[in-house]
Amino acid sequence: MRLFAAVWPPPAAVRELDEAVRPLRQRPGAEGLRWTRPAAWHFTLSFYGEADEDQARDLALRLGRAAARAPGPVPVRLAGAGRFGDRTLWAGVHAPDTGVGALTELAAATTAAGRRTGLLPPDAPPSFHAHLTLARARGRRRTDLRPYVEGLAGFRGTAWSAGELLLVRSMLPARGEPGRPPHYEPLERWPLGP
Numbered sequence: 797m798r799l800f801a802a803v804w805p806p807p808a809a810v811r812e813l814d815e816a817v818r819p820l821r822q823r824p825g826a827e828g829l830r831w832t833r834p835a836a837w838h839f840t841l842s843f844y845g846e847a848d849e850d851q852a853r854d855l856a857l858r859l860g861r862a863a864a865r866a867p868g869p870v871p872v873r874l875a876g877a878g879r880f881g882d883r884t885l886w887a888g889v890h891a892p893d894t895g896v897g898a899l900t901e902l903a904a905a906t907t908a909a910g911r912r913t914g915l916l917p918p919d920a921p922p923s924f925h926a927h928l929t930l931a932r933a934r935g936r937r938r939t940d941l942r943p944y945v946e947g948l949a950g951f952r953g954t955a956w957s958a959g960e961l962l963l964v965r966s967m968l969p970a971r972g973e974p975g976r977p978p979h980y981e982p983l984e985r986w987p988l989g990p
Contacts, residue, residue: 801906829931858909868989869957877948886927
């Protein structure tokens with residue numbers, strides 16, 4: 797199983813962002829991007845890769861404890877956009893007060909759980925950058941993503957609370973199905989906080 801820990805935005809936040817992204821999908825050159833499905837939009841806290849069933853059970857126990865140690869739901873809002881070079885377009889997150897810090901701490905706890913389970917190397921540093929992937933360049937193609945980032949620069953979604961941590965299985969498309977997006981299946985969910 798390919799596993800990762802994540803926070804999923806609520807449907808209302810996804811709808812708002814989808815409305816803001818829709819015009820970008822119509823821009824000239826947008827067909828050169830693989831747009832992610834709104835139903836799959838999430839914040840990856842830690843990616844673990846392949847795990848067997850014993851590792852998945854151990855990881856789930858550790859993630860449940862990490863969620864219980866969190867101070868509680870994290871106030872956030874989707875806002876703005878950015879890019880990783882000319883390959884990945886993403887929506888950002890604005891977390892008022894302690895939100896970004898709380899998400900970063902939660903990501904560090906999920907990384908520690910992966911290290912203790914043996915799914916991540918002992919020296920694996922937390923590499924969390926709060927973002928939600930919107931699109932990726934197709935194949936080896938490079939795309940100027942600056943106009944897309946500028947198109948979302950003023951976006952500010954409604955505030956919401958990230959209230960649960962999810963352990964998710966990622967299923968890649970079968971060979972012979974290029975371009976088909978991965979399917980995500982939540983395996984476990986835990987409320988954040990005691």
